[in-house]
Amino acid sequence: MNITITHAAMTHDKENGYRGIVQFDAEGHKHPYEVTLQLNSIRGTTWDYSLRFAKDPGSEEEINQVEAAIEQDDDLFDSLIDAAAQTLPEEEEELS
Structure with a gap:
């Protein structure tokens, strides 16, 4: 599945x-x-x-397709994590 990331953010704290x-x-x-x-x-x-x-609700069929892609495609899931992780300050980027 091809995706285009439009926004990403990540935070880190000891509690959460x-x-x-x-x-x-x-x-x-x-x-x-x-x-x-x-x-x-x-x-x-x-x-x-x-x-x-x-934003607006879409079809159940489409969200199920995306859910299945995330579950089955490790590279896709990793790309989502990486996009968010890239927004962290350098000293907090140790997610491996």
Whole structure:
């Protein structure tokens, strides 16, 4: 699935770990998406995420396609994390 990232941001604090938001368009889809990412450094190294439409609601079929792509394509998911991580100050960019 081809996506175009339109906005990304990430924050980090000791209590909540890393939290990111990435907004993107998916090729052929009518409405933009937003994914919220969270990595709690206390709990481990697995990213949790939540996907939703960024603005107006779209079709269930389209959001299910994006959800499946995120679940199956590690490179796609990593690109979302990387886009958000690039917004962190340099001293906080150790997400590996």
